[in-house]
Amino acid sequence: xxxxxxxxxxxxxxxxxxxxxxxxxxxxxxxxxxxxxxxxxxxxxxxxxxxxxxxxxxxxxxxxxxxxxxxxxxxxxxxxxxxxxxxxxxxxxxxxxxxxxxxxxxxxxxxxxxxxxxxxxxxxxxxxxxxxxxxxxxxxxxxxxxxxxxxxxxxxxxxxxxxxxxxxxxxxxxxxxxxxxxxxxxxxxxxxxxxxxxxxxxxxxxxxxxxxxxxxxxxxxxxxxxxxxxxxxxxxxxxxxxxxxxxxxxxxxxxxxxxxxxxxxxxxxxxxxxxxxxxxxxxxxxxxxxxxxxxxxxxxxxxxxxxxxxxxxxxxxxxxxxxxxxxxxxxxxxxxxxxxxxxxxxxxxxxxxxxxxxxxxxxxxxxxxxxxxxxxxxxxxxxxxxxxxxxxxxxxxxxxxxxxxxxxxxxxxxxxxxxxxxxxxxxxxxxxxxxxxxxxxxxxxxxxxxxxxxxxxxxxxxxxxxxxxxxxxxxxxxxxxxxxxxxxxxxxxxxxxxxxxxxxxxxxxxxxxxxxxxxxxxxxxxxxxxxxxxxxxxxxxxxxxxxxxxxxxxxxxxxxxxxxxxxxxxxxxxxxxxxxxx
Amino acid sequence: xxxxxxxxxxxxxxxxxxxxxxxxxxxxxxxxxxxxxxxxxxxxxxxxxxxxxxxxxxxxxxxxxxxxxxxxxxxxxxxxxxxxxxxxxxxxxxxxxxxxxxxxxxxxxxxxxxxxxxxxxxxxxxxxxxxxxxxxxxxxxxxxxxxxxxxxxxxxxxxxxxxxxxxxxxxxxxxxxxxxxxxxxxxxxxxxxxxxxxxxxxxxxxxxxxxxxxxxxxxxxxxxxxxxxxxxxxxxxxxxxxxxxxxxxxxxxxxxxxxxxxxxxxxxxxxxxxxxxxxxxxxxxxxxxxxxxxxxxxxxxxx
Numbered sequence: 001x002x003x004x005x006x007x008x009x010x011x012x013x014x015x016x017x018x019x020x021x022x023x024x025x026x027x028x029x030x031x032x033x034x035x036x037x038x039x040x041x042x043x044x045x046x047x048x049x050x051x052x053x054x055x056x057x058x059x060x061x062x063x064x065x066x067x068x069x070x071x072x073x074x075x076x077x078x079x080x081x082x083x084x085x086x087x088x089x090x091x092x093x094x095x096x097x098x099x100x101x102x103x104x105x106x107x108x109x110x111x112x113x114x115x116x117x118x119x120x121x122x123x124x125x126x127x128x129x130x131x132x133x134x135x136x137x138x139x140x141x142x143x144x145x146x147x148x149x150x151x152x153x154x155x156x157x158x159x160x161x162x163x164x165x166x167x168x169x170x171x172x173x174x175x176x177x178x179x180x181x182x183x184x185x186x187x188x189x190x191x192x193x194x195x196x197x198x199x200x201x202x203x204x205x206x207x208x209x210x211x212x213x214x215x216x217x218x219x220x221x222x223x224x225x226x227x228x229x230x231x232x233x234x235x236x237x238x239x240x241x242x243x244x245x246x247x248x249x250x251x252x253x254x255x256x257x258x259x260x261x262x263x264x265x266x267x268x269x270x271x272x273x274x275x276x277x278x279x280x281x282x283x284x285x286x287x288x289x290x291x292x293x294x295x296x297x298x299x300x301x302x303x304x305x306x307x308x309x310x311x312x313x314x315x316x317x318x319x320x321x322x323x324x325x326x327x328x329x330x331x332x333x334x335x336x337x338x339x340x341x342x343x344x345x346x347x348x349x350x351x352x353x354x355x356x357x358x359x360x361x362x363x364x365x366x367x368x369x370x371x372x373x374x375x376x377x378x379x380x381x382x383x384x385x386x387x388x389x390x391x392x393x394x395x396x397x398x399x400x401x402x403x404x405x406x407x408x409x410x411x412x413x414x415x416x417x418x419x420x421x422x423x424x425x426x427x428x429x430x431x432x433x434x435x436x437x438x439x440x441x442x443x444x445x446x447x448x449x450x451x452x453x454x455x456x457x458x459x460x461x462x463x464x465x466x467x468x469x470x471x472x473x474x475x476x477x478x479x480x481x482x483x484x485x486x487x488x489x490x491x492x493x494x495x496x497x498x499x500x501x502x503x504x505x506x507x508x509x510x511x512x513x514x515x516x517x518x519x520x521x522x523x524x525x526x527x528x529x530x531x532x533x534x535x536x537x538x539x540x541x542x543x544x545x546x547x548x549x550x551x552x553x554x555x556x557x558x559x560x561x562x563x564x565x566x567x568x569x570x571x572x573x574x575x576x577x578x579x580x581x582x
Numbered sequence: 583x584x585x586x587x588x589x590x591x592x593x594x595x596x597x598x599x600x601x602x603x604x605x606x607x608x609x610x611x612x613x614x615x616x617x618x619x620x621x622x623x624x625x626x627x628x629x630x631x632x633x634x635x636x637x638x639x640x641x642x643x644x645x646x647x648x649x650x651x652x653x654x655x656x657x658x659x660x661x662x663x664x665x666x667x668x669x670x671x672x673x674x675x676x677x678x679x680x681x682x683x684x685x686x687x688x689x690x691x692x693x694x695x696x697x698x699x700x701x702x703x704x705x706x707x708x709x710x711x712x713x714x715x716x717x718x719x720x721x722x723x724x725x726x727x728x729x730x731x732x733x734x735x736x737x738x739x740x741x742x743x744x745x746x747x748x749x750x751x752x753x754x755x756x757x758x759x760x761x762x763x764x765x766x767x768x769x770x771x772x773x774x775x776x777x778x779x780x781x782x783x784x785x786x787x788x789x790x791x792x793x794x795x796x797x798x799x800x801x802x803x804x805x806x807x808x809x810x811x812x813x814x815x816x817x818x819x820x821x822x823x824x825x826x827x828x829x830x831x832x833x834x835x836x837x838x839x840x841x842x843x844x845x846x847x848x849x850x851x852x853x854x855x856x857x858x859x860x861x862x863x864x865x866x867x868x869x870x871x872x873x874x875x876x877x878x879x880x881x882x883x884x885x
Binding site: 107110113115118119126245249283293347 | 701
């Protein structure tokens with residue numbers, strides 16, 4: 001959805017909802033209208049973290065409950081007004097988000113989800129133990145308005161609507177700047193995001209702080225509406241589940257998902273409960289559960305995406321974007337390789353248990369040169385790259401960039417220092433467009449979003465992908481994906497590029513194209529270290545070879561030297577072959 | 583001692599869950615509710631089918647538990663065939679986040695249906711599977727003045743649990759079907775290429791996991807009264823145990839469950855009862871942070 005239109009859609013929705021709410025007289029339905037908004041808002045809070053980063057949290061009740069108890073206790077003990085307490089709750093939510101995130105983000109996937117489960121449940125028992133089994137908000141008969149105690153229930157709906165609009169705008173803002181792009185890239189591929197210069201840990205902390213703040217503010221308001229807070233009603237499993245269910249039902253990773261999910265599920269559940277609850281206790285849960293099961297089988301990514309896919313499928317796919325000739329055919333003259341050493345590796349080693357994956361490797365890379373790293377499978381080439389850009393810490397040895405040690409730095413910090421990297425197994429952000437994929441790599445050098453877009457545009461043009469820049473990555477050919485990864489690495493304006501089997505899986509003609517791009521880069525004085533298997537292509541590209549075998553440096557030298565080297569031939573083709581051709 | 587006895591039943595529960603998680607990589611939230619169903623199945627099997635008349639008041643409940651196991655196996659088999667298989671196994675490739683979102687919400691939905699359906703059918707009154715042993719105890723003298731009381735039905739339950747675990751590990755390690763499950767767990771794709779029907783392996787693992795947990799549920803029911811909402815309480819205990827033991831390790835899950843049982847019982851000595859459950863979570867979090875791969879798990883991550 002384009003910028004303006006999505007904003008108008010939001011405002012239109014809020015106005016229509018306000019109008020509808022204003023017309024409802026029945027206090028029960030008024031409460032329901034408020035609750036729809038409360039859960040939608042809570043879902044949006046959850047979505048900021050889990051929807052965008054893909055780290056599923058089962059524990060958002062922790063924030064919700066803390067918020068609810070903030071208002072309940074603040075008003076009961078100190079007589080403060082919710083107008084003050086809700087913002088305080090939001091701040092507390094943000095802080096507890098950081099407190100939870102700091103240790104918990106060390107975990108991934110299932111472990112993260114399960115660890116999050118434990119927080120609200122532990123809090124639940126703690127609050128029970130503290131004796132807060134049931135805290136009611138005192139009625140303030142003297143000055144009800146100052147304490148958000150309205151005689152007209154519609155007032156609550158309007159406040160909730162205001163909060164929802166706030167949450168929606170916040171979500172939209174996140175989605176549209178580098179915050180959202182960083183989170184999405186984490187979801188799609190954390191390693192690639194990190195290598196592209198995204199400080200994933202910091203972004204995740206920001207996300208959970210914001211997410212916790214929204215959830216706590218909603219919880220605080222919820223307490224004001226219901227007037228009674230019990231540990232189970234705010235810290236319980238079902239509260240956490242509510243956030244998950246409404247958002248996943250409606251659609252993950254969009255402003256509208258939680259709103260749609262809540263608008264459908266909450267009224268259904270409430271009405272069933274009030275109509276049939278007395279005759280068939282539990283019917284509400286059964287129908288609710290069945291609805292959830294059905295939707296997940298029919299539209300596993302939520303209603304919003306299902307409908308959107310339906311609507312966009314009708315449109316013809318954009319014209320087959322064959323790029324006529326963006327690839328520079330004439331390769332400019334390369335400047336001579338300078339003497340300046342840009343990267344120096346000293347005695348680098350890595351042991352995995354007893355296995356020496358990289359064993360005492362040393363080499364130097366000079367400014368402007370292309371170094372090819374070759375070796376049989378399992379020789380430790382990719383491990384060496386992972387050591388260079390900080391994915392794994394070396395067991396021994398050092399890596400110097402411009403004479404300064406970069407040992408122990410995180411991948412995004414290495415990227416900041418000017419080292420770009422691509423992966424052997426391609427790690428594109430499959431659901432993002434080419435332009436978005438590449439812009440993720442540009443943030444590390446860009447002060448503003450506009451500048452990042454410009455850098456990304458330049459990088460895309462340089463590898464010759466301008467024609468397909470708006471395509472979703474999943475529609476690209478593998479050559480285009482390789483070039484896109486290259487562009488992502490280039491967008492961060494690196495001086496040194498680490499390319500891991502960039503030509504793997506490409507045909508002869510495609511390889512030539514990629515090769516031409518690489519030569520062009522070298523001509524612009526980029527320094528390149530490339531891992532590759534295809535000797536005949538490498539011989540035409542690189543200035544110098546480094547041959548690894550069983551983690552050790554087997555040989556180093558110019559192309560001619562290397563292809564005549566008996567031990568290299570032996571490592572590659574086996575003893576028999578080298579004996580026969582000796 | 584009580585901790586060890588309860589712990590071994592917890593261990594059995596955890597093994598059921600670990601089997602599902604280990605083989606399928608699916609976080610199953612409905613596991614607690616499958617266990618609840620196991621409890622009710624044993625209860626009704628013992629009560630309605632007149633087993634008590636047939637096997638006496640002592641044998642009846644235990645035969646009921648044994649009957650519940652194949653019943654729940656069938657149930658698990660069907661749930662997987664009709665629902666779970668559509669968002670797991672070889673179907674995950676097309677889904678966002680490898681289908682984790684879909685699996686979570688699906689099992690949450692199933693859990694909701696089961697809990698509330700059970701409430702509709704069975705009512706929310708506490709039920710209990712009582713045997714004459716529930717209130718009986720063995721007295722084991724330790725020295726002159728000290729002696730330990732062992733509740734008979736708990737002891738039997740614990741013994742049955744340990745025996746079942748041994749059988750399960752024999753099954754997993756020694757039989758052809760067990761090898762098949764291990765292969766599918768290790769690398770589903772490779773297993774597919776080797777001609778293994780991974781979806782079938784998953785179905786068996788799921789059904790077996792449900793049945794094992796149901797057995798644990800039945801055994802637990804001889805000591806603790808239960809109600810339709812009991813699943814939620816135990817699903818957390820189960821996950822704590824499984825994570826503790828190392829996700830994916832089946833024997834590890836047993837030790838994990840055992841530890842959780844012990845921690846729960848020991849914490850009553852030093853902590854007020856309300857904080858007993860908090861202690862579980864604190865231990866759970868500590869373990870996750872200090873040793874996320876658990877006692878017996880391996881971490882496998884590649885760049």
